[in-house]
Amino acid sequence: MASIRARLVKIPIHVILIIYSLISIFPFYYVVITTFKSRDEFYTNVYAPPEHWTLEGVITLYKDYGFGRATLNSVIVTFLSIIITLIISTLAAYAYSRMKFIARGFLLSLTVALLGVPVMIVIIPVYVVMSKVNLLDSYIGVSLVYTAFNLPFFIFLLTSFFRAIPQALLDSGSIDGCNRFQLLLKIIVPLSKPVYATLIVISTIWVWNELLIAMMFLRKDNMLTITVALSRIVGRYSMHPELVQAGAFFVALPMIILFLAGRKYFIQGLLSGALKE
Amino acid sequence: MNSTRRSKNKRDYKPYLYILPSIILLIFVFFYPLIQNLHRSFFRFAGGKAIFFGLNNYKYLLLVDTVTRRAFLNNLTLLLIVPIFLILAILFAVLITEKVRFTGLYQTIIIIPYVISIVATGVVFRRLLRFDGIINFLLDKIGLDFLIRNWLGEPRFAIFSVMSVIIWKELPFGIILFIAGISNINPEIYEAAKIDGANWWQNLFHITIPQLQSVINFYVVYNVMVIFAWIFTYVFVLTQGGPVNATTILELRIFNLAFREHNMGMASALAMLLFLMIFGFVYLQFKVRQGTLEEN
Numbered sequence: 001m002a003s004i005r006a007r008l009v010k011i012p013i014h015v016i017l018i019i020y021s022l023i024s025i026f027p028f029y030y031v032v033i034t035t036f037k038s039r040d041e042f043y044t045n046v047y048a049p050p051e052h053w054t055l056e057g058v059i060t061l062y063k064d065y066g067f068g069r070a071t072l073n074s075v076i077v078t079f080l081s082i083i084i085t086l087i088i089s090t091l092a093a094y095a096y097s098r099m100k101f102i103a104r105g106f107l108l109s110l111t112v113a114l115l116g117v118p119v120m121i122v123i124i125p126v127y128v129v130m131s132k133v134n135l136l137d138s139y140i141g142v143s144l145v146y147t148a149f150n151l152p153f154f155i156f157l158l159t160s161f162f163r164a165i166p167q168a169l170l171d172s173g174s175i176d177g178c179n180r181f182q183l184l185l186k187i188i189v190p191l192s193k194p195v196y197a198t199l200i201v202i203s204t205i206w207v208w209n210e211l212l213i214a215m216m217f218l219r220k221d222n223m224l225t226i227t228v229a230l231s232r233i234v235g236r237y238s239m240h241p242e243l244v245q246a247g248a249f250f251v252a253l254p255m256i257i258l259f260l261a262g263r264k265y266f267i268q269g270l271l272s273g274a275l276k277e
Numbered sequence: 278m279n280s281t282r283r284s285k286n287k288r289d290y291k292p293y294l295y296i297l298p299s300i301i302l303l304i305f306v307f308f309y310p311l312i313q314n315l316h317r318s319f320f321r322f323a324g325g326k327a328i329f330f331g332l333n334n335y336k337y338l339l340l341v342d343t344v345t346r347r348a349f350l351n352n353l354t355l356l357l358i359v360p361i362f363l364i365l366a367i368l369f370a371v372l373i374t375e376k377v378r379f380t381g382l383y384q385t386i387i388i389i390p391y392v393i394s395i396v397a398t399g400v401v402f403r404r405l406l407r408f409d410g411i412i413n414f415l416l417d418k419i420g421l422d423f424l425i426r427n428w429l430g431e432p433r434f435a436i437f438s439v440m441s442v443i444i445w446k447e448l449p450f451g452i453i454l455f456i457a458g459i460s461n462i463n464p465e466i467y468e469a470a471k472i473d474g475a476n477w478w479q480n481l482f483h484i485t486i487p488q489l490q491s492v493i494n495f496y497v498v499y500n501v502m503v504i505f506a507w508i509f510t511y512v513f514v515l516t517q518g519g520p521v522n523a524t525t526i527l528e529l530r531i532f533n534l535a536f537r538e539h540n541m542g543m544a545s546a547l548a549m550l551l552f553l554m555i556f557g558f559v560y561l562q563f564k565v566r567q568g569t570l571e572e573n
Contacts, residue, residue, distance in 0.1 A: 013372050014379075020369060021386040023445070027401040028389065030411070034404075047411060088298045095295035107296065114307050118506030120528040121552045124535050124544055125310035125317075148306035151299055180291070209394035211510045227396040231514055234400055241404065248397035259392040263385060266392070270450060271457050274495055 028252065034245035042241050057242035058250075067247065069222055070229035076139050077214070077225055078207045081146035082200060085154055088147065093158030094184050098170070108159065115152040115273075119212050127216050135217075142217040146210070150203050157272055161195045162188055194265070201262040202269035205255050226251050311552065318546035322539075334546035345547065347522045348530040352505055354436055355526070358443060359500045363493065365444070366451030371481060373452070374459045384456070391449035399514030402442045403429065429516055432523035439515055439524050443508060451496055458492040459485060498562050506555055527551050 034042060035057060037050040045051065061067045095101070096108045126145060127136075135141030165188060173187045189196075214225040224232070230247040233240075259266055321330040338345050369387070373380055390398070405411050406428035413425040428438040466484055475483070486493075509528040512518055518525035518533070525533075527547065535544035 010375070010377050013375055013377055017369075017372055017377075017383045021383055024387050024390050024449075027398070027405065027445075028393070030405065031397075031401055047414075088302065091295045092299040095292040099289075099292040099295070101289070101292040104292075107300070111299065111303060114303060116502060117307060118502075118528070118551070118555070120506065120509055120531050121314070121548045121555075122307055122310035124531075124541065124548065125313035126306055128313070129305060129309070144302065145306060148302045151303060155299060205392050209392075209396070211394075211396050211513070227394050230394075230400060231396050234403070234514065244400055245404070248400040251397040252393040255392045255394070256389060259388065260385070263388075267388075267453055270453050274454055274492075274499070 028256075031245050031249045031252065034242055035249040037242055039240065039242050057240075057246040061243050061246050061250075065229070065233060065243070065247075066221060066224070067226070067229060067250065070224050070226045071250065073139075073218070073223060074208055074226040077142055077146070077218075078204055080139055081143035081150070081207055082203055084143055085147045085150040085203065086196070086199070089151055089154035089158055090184070090189065092151075092155050093162055094188065096155065096159045097162035098188075108155075111152055112156045113152075115156065119149065123212065123216060130217060137218055137220045137223045142214060145213050145217060146207050149213075150206070153273060154199055154203075157195055157199060158192065161192055165191055194268075197262065198265045198269040198272065201258065201265045202273075204258060205266070208255055209251075314545040314548050314552075316545075317542055318549050320542045322541050330542060334543050335550070338543065338547055338550065344522055344525060345527070345530055348525045348527045351436055351524060352526050355440060355443075355504045355508070356501065358440055358504060359497055361444060362448060362451050362500055363496065365448055366455050366496070367486065367489070367493075369448075369452045370455030370459055371485060374456055387452060388449045390446045393446070395446065395510040396514050398442065398446050399511060402438075402445075403515060406438055430520055432520050435516055435520060435523045439511055442515060443511055447503070451500075454492055454496060455489060458489045462488045494562075494566065498559070501558060502555060505558075506551065 030047070033047075033049045036053045036055070037045070038052065038054050038056055041050055041052065092111075096104060130136055130141050130145075135144070169187055169191075170183055173183045178186060209227060211227045211231060215228050215231070218224055218228065226247075230244075230251055233247055234244055318334055319330055319332070320327045321334070322328075373383055373387075407413075408425075408427045408430075410428075412428060416422060416424045426434060429435050462485065466488070467480060470480055470484060506528065508526065509532065512524050512526055512529050513532075516524040518529045528551075531544050531547045531551070534540050534547060
């Protein structure tokens with residue numbers, strides 16, 4: 001009896017959660033069905049799945065609107081900025097967690113304090129600097145800007161993780177003849193795989209999705225990232241809903257897959273950012 | 278041995294080599310720009326020349342410029358999101374942590390909006406909020422056809438439409454946060470309450486919410502920062518600030534001053550004002566929280 005009553009009580013909870021889930025995924029459903037409709041069908045059949053599935057929109061998007069190139073650019077920029085961030089932040093976090101030097105605490109707090117500084121506040125002077133040193137429309141230039149915005153979070157998380165590694169492990173490495181740099185590569189980095197997974201998942205999603213920085217530093221048609229390419233076709237081709245929605249589909253899909261694959265790390269990352277407080 | 282190593286390390290320059298790349302990059306992307314912004318904010322740039330302008334950029338922004346005032350008021354209106362986020366995030370976190378089936382599945386589906394690019398989100402909602410979009414279609418179906426309107430095109434409603442899109446996309450973060458907060462609460466507290474015969478609502482208001490106090494504090498501060506400094510892309514993709522500045526926000530105003538009106542001095546001044554506002558806010562809430570800690 002009691003268990004049946006307990007179950008009945010839970011029905012309203014399911015109803016609320018199902019409604020919220022539907023609201024959460026409906027836009028994605030709409031994107032998917034619109035992507036695979038022809039333009040004619042879009043105007044006669046708006047919210048049901050396509051009667052005739054077609055790749056017309058997708059093909060046009062990639063052939064005539066440079067989406068292939070934009071996808072490639074996004075992959076390069078995401079990959080490059082994360083590699084650079086990983087190298088620079090690992091070195092810095094190693095020093096902050098395992099070495100003693102003057103002003104260590106001050107420099108570390110100053111670095112971590114930059115977590116969350118708004119892009120818009122600093123971006124204009126950065127743009128001026130980049131144009132002076134000829135790093136506009138270059139993969140390296142934009143990747144360095146992304147790196148800078150990723151660094152505080154990476155250094156914060158890595159430093160606290162490196163600190164927790166027992167000194168005994170490092171001492172045994174020293175006895176085996178490792179120097180300071182080898183200790184980092186052979187002991188600390190392999191032990192820190194879960195943190196690295198967390199950082200990579202979080203920052204991949206951020207860089208791939210980001211618009212403002214990409215829009216300012218990559219302006220030539222063949223250098224646009226996928227989000228910038230999408231933001232450009234929205235205004236210009238509003239008469240081609242199937243094209244625009246296909247663009248949204250290919251911006252969103254890789255990150256949804258990444259999230260589903262690395263769910264644990266993603267949630268971990270969101271929470272560890274909040275723990276800073 | 279430890280002490281000899283330490284004294285040797287005092288002259289050890291190597292640690293600085295490890296942190297050097299990060300420091301250089303952070304100087305170029307954060308510290309130098311802030312100084313540059315401050316410097317530029319006292320100038321007017323015309324015809325390739327910089328003319329010293331004193332505080333006139335600031336005076337104009339604070340006293341004269343109606344677009345900036347509109348933008349600031351819009352940011353304030355958007356602060357309505359903060360209590361909405363708080364209530365909804367706690368509500369859904371509580372529901373998900375009730376021991377029901379499919380919790381993992383709900384959680385996964387609910388997070389999806391949070392990993393989708395704001396640009397893609399904006400693209401979809403521009404469609405859904407149109408005059409012939411699904412929102413109006415549904416309103417018509419349930420007999421609320423007097424509500425039908427162009428949601429992003431009418432000045433009085435556009436800001437609330439933008440608000441709804443932000444809620445749709447950003448709410449999952451709060452839910453995740455509160456789920457973690459709730460699972461950190463000691464279950465013995467609930468056990469004790471059960472013995473005292475507390476009901477579901479009493480549990481919520483007398484145990485769960487008080488126990489979540491620090492998470493709530495963080496979440497409120499975080500969202501105020503988001504509203505003032507991290508929502509440019511929503512407005513840029515959904516409305517470009519229109520109709521007639523009804524959805525212009527401070528970030529967009531900075532962007533337009535710099536790249537549409539080519540007034541770098543004024544853009545820098547507004548960036549400085551925004552920076553001071555955020556910095557002041559963070560400092561203030563830090564002080565307030567310190568005060569309450571001492572009282573306890």
